Amino acid sequence: MAFPSQAVLLQYRDIQKPEEHLMTRLSIALLALLTIPALHAAGPSPAPEGAAVYFISPQDGDKVSSPVKVRFGLRNMGVAPAGVERQHTGHHHLLIDMESLPALDQPLPANEQVVHFGGGQTETTLDLPAGKHRLQLLLGDHFHIPHNPPVLSDVITIEVK
Numbered sequence: 001m002a003f004p005s006q007a008v009l010l011q012y013r014d015i016q017k018p019e020e021h022l023m024t025r026l027s028i029a030l031l032a033l034l035t036i037p038a039l040h041a042a043g044p045s046p047a048p049e050g051a052a053v054y055f056i057s058p059q060d061g062d063k064v065s066s067p068v069k070v071r072f073g074l075r076n077m078g079v080a081p082a083g084v085e086r087q088h089t090g091h092h093h094l095l096i097d098m099e100s101l102p103a104l105d106q107p108l109p110a111n112e113q114v115v116h117f118g119g120g121q122t123e124t125t126l127d128l129p130a131g132k133h134r135l136q137l138l139l140g141d142h143f144h145i146p147h148n149p150p151v152l153s154d155v156i157t158i159e160v161k
């Protein structure tokens with residue numbers, strides 16, 4: 001059985017000499033040092049110079065009727081589905097009526113205001129209530145993390161009739 005043998009192991013650890021404890025701690029510290037830079041190296045993905053994401057349609061100030069067809073444009077980068085790691089690619093995220101930007105150094109949340117297009121889609125159709133709405137596009141990498149520097153569109157405001 002696992003439990004009694006674990007108890008024996010704990011007892012054995014308790015009677016280890018202090019130097020051995022120190023060695024264990026040093027090993028753990030060393031492991032942490034080796035692991036942390038590796039995690040940092042994994043992200044964020046670099047964006048090339050001149051990379052830009054923008055709305056092909058609608059355009060800022062447009063008066064539209066719902067459902068709204070939204071088309072995403074991307075310059076100097078390619079579209080790849082979520083989970084596919086390929087240099088200088090990413091997938092679109094549509095930010096809808098966000099008060100502020102989400103954290104740009106971690107995976108983007110997925111909710112009604114942050115919509116992922118992880119299949120590599122470059123357009124969508126939105127059902128929006130009447131009134132003014134703010135839209136913004138943000139590219140994310142294979143982990144849904146914005147690039148460095150972030151590839152972020154201007155905010156457009158549209159009015160749904």
Ligand SMILES: [Cu+2]
Nearest residue numbers: 116118140144
């Ligand atoms: Cu995503």
